[in-house]
Amino acid sequence: MKPVDFDYSAAETVDEALTQLSGADVKVMSGGQSLGPMLNLRLVRPSALVGLAATAALRRIEDASGAVTVGAAVRHAEFEDGKVPDPAGGMMQYVARGIAHRAVRTRGTIGGSLAHADPAADWVTTLTTLDAVLTLRGAAGSRDVPMTGFMQGAFTTALRDGEIIESIRIPKRSESVRWGYYKICRKVGEFAEAIGALVVDPGQRYCRVVMGATDGAPVVLDDFSRRLAAEGAAALSGLADTVRATLPDANPVSLRQHEVALRRAIQQVYPS
Ligand SMILES: Cc1cc2nc3c(=O)[nH]c(=O)nc-3n(C[C@H](O)[C@H](O)[C@H](O)COP(=O)(O)OP(=O)(O)OC[C@H]3O[C@@H](n4cnc5c(N)ncnc54)[C@H](O)[C@@H]3O)c2cc1C
Numbered sequence: 001m002k003p004v005d006f007d008y009s010a011a012e013t014v015d016e017a018l019t020q021l022s023g024a025d026v027k028v029m030s031g032g033q034s035l036g037p038m039l040n041l042r043l044v045r046p047s048a049l050v051g052l053a054a055t056a057a058l059r060r061i062e063d064a065s066g067a068v069t070v071g072a073a074v075r076h077a078e079f080e081d082g083k084v085p086d087p088a089g090g091m092m093q094y095v096a097r098g099i100a101h102r103a104v105r106t107r108g109t110i111g112g113s114l115a116h117a118d119p120a121a122d123w124v125t126t127l128t129t130l131d132a133v134l135t136l137r138g139a140a141g142s143r144d145v146p147m148t149g150f151m152q153g154a155f156t157t158a159l160r161d162g163e164i165i166e167s168i169r170i171p172k173r174s175e176s177v178r179w180g181y182y183k184i185c186r187k188v189g190e191f192a193e194a195i196g197a198l199v200v201d202p203g204q205r206y207c208r209v210v211m212g213a214t215d216g217a218p219v220v221l222d223d224f225s226r227r228l229a230a231e232g233a234a235a236l237s238g239l240a241d242t243v244r245a246t247l248p249d250a251n252p253v254s255l256r257q258h259e260v261a262l263r264r265a266i267q268q269v270y271p272s
Contacts, residue, residue, distance in 0.1 A: 003039035010051035014058065014166060018139055020050045021162050028052050028164055030073050030112035033104050058111065058166065061085070067172055072111020072165040080105055088130055088173040088199060095126045095181055101189045111165040114150065117157045117217075120191035124151050125212025126181070128220060129197040132170045138163035151217040174203030180268030182261045183213070194257035196265030200229065209266070211246060211258055219246055221262075233270040239263060 011017035020026060025047040029035050032053075038044045052058055058073035063085040070084055078084055079096035086093065099105055099113075099122050113123045114134065124147075132147045139162055150158050159165070179199045183192040195212030207229035212218045224242045227235040243259045250258070 001040055001042060004042060004045045006046050007048040008051065009048070010053070011055050014055060014137060014164070017050050017052060017055060017164060018137065018162065020048070021164070022139060023048060026050060030109040030115075031075065031104075031107035033100075033108040034112060034116045034118070052111075052164070053107075053109070060167070065172075067169045069167050069169045070110060071167050072114075073109045074111075076100075076105035076108050076110070076113075077102070079110075087170040088201075089177045089179055091130070091179040091181065091199065092126065092170070095122050098122065098183065098188075104189075110168060114147075114168070115157060115159060115165055117151050117153075117155050118191065119154050119216055119218075120193070120195075120213045122183070122192070122195070122212075125195045125197050125210055125218040127168065127170065128212075128218040129179075129199050129208055129210045130170050130173075131206075131208065132168050134168050135166045136160075136163045137166040142166065144169075148220060153216045173199065173201045173206070176203040177201040178269045180265035182264040182268070184257050184261050192261075194254070194261040196258070196260075196262035198225075198228070198265055198269060200269050205229075209262065211243070211262060213261075214247060214250075214258070221246065228266065228270075233266075233272050236263060236266060236270075236272075239266075 027046040027049055029049045030052045052073050058071035060071040061084050062069040068085050068087040076096045076099045079092050110123055113121050127147045134145050134150050135142050145158050182196045184194045185192045192213040198209040200207045207225045209221045209225045210218050240259055
């Protein structure tokens with residue numbers, strides 16, 4: 001199938017993008033890796049698309065003392081290639097390498113992935129684990145939304161009509177940071193069926209374990225994270241119960257996959 005006819009213009013500035021976005025049935029496009037197929041299937045039928053891939057302000061990469069801030073149009077491949085300073089012991093570079101295939105990674109962007117909010121995508125879980133904060137911008141101004149409140153369900157976010165993701169701020173972890181990331185998928189380059197992710201930073205008293213690729217937003221396992229910080233690998237004995245309690249409606253295969261993904265991620269930090 002082919003997309004419906006639409007106008008296209010590339011925005012040079014964020015203000016230009018926001019002005020154009022105020023029109024009826026206008027959508028923004030970054031890498032086009034998720035939007036392209038949706039257009040082809042006519043799941044979306046915009047009157048116009050505004051391209052963000054080359055908008056200079058959305059391509060910025062900033063390394064400040066407490067955080068790394070990236071514009072929404074920074075591509076997966078730029079993380080993979082080490083062009084983004086590392087906020088947390090190499091976790092983002094590792095995760096980027098596992099997203100789809102190189103052809104997708106050279107076009108797909110971090111902001112496009114977050115806005116699309118596919119539960120099985122890698123950045124939504126990773127940035128929840130890293131406690132990132134998004135800056136959203138609309139005609140009325142900017143607001144900051146933590147990743148934990150941004151994704152509200154499958155393909156549902158806190159973005160309001162006329163707003164875009166401008167940037168993502170990722171706190172820098174201390175030198176003592178360790179992380180684990182494990183995704184279960186059928187073939188390399190495919191979306192995950194289960195993701196286990198954690199960041200443990202004793203220097204900052206930070207420990208967060210996240211279950212990704214559920215039916216909705218990534219789930220922060222708060223109680224389990226506290227237990228893991230206190231007990232280390234001994235906390236693994238309670239993992240199966242935690243997974244069952246968190247996903248009461250999941251089938252046995254899915255429960256097992258989530259448990260395995262989390263266990264393997266945790267064992268990267270706490271080898272037994
Ligand atoms: C074959 C294939 C395999 C894939 N495998 C994986 C995988 O293993 N893991 C994974 O995580 N992802 C995977 N992806 C998805 C890929 O990472 C996409 O790059 C990503 O989902 C969308 O990014 P994009 O820049 O292409 O966004 P686009 O397709 O341009 O846009 C996606 C949506 O976000 C909106 N949008 C884009 N930018 C913004 C913005 N700045 N502010 C607000 N809204 C915005 C668009 O309007 C659209 O609704 C795969 C994709 C393909 C085609």
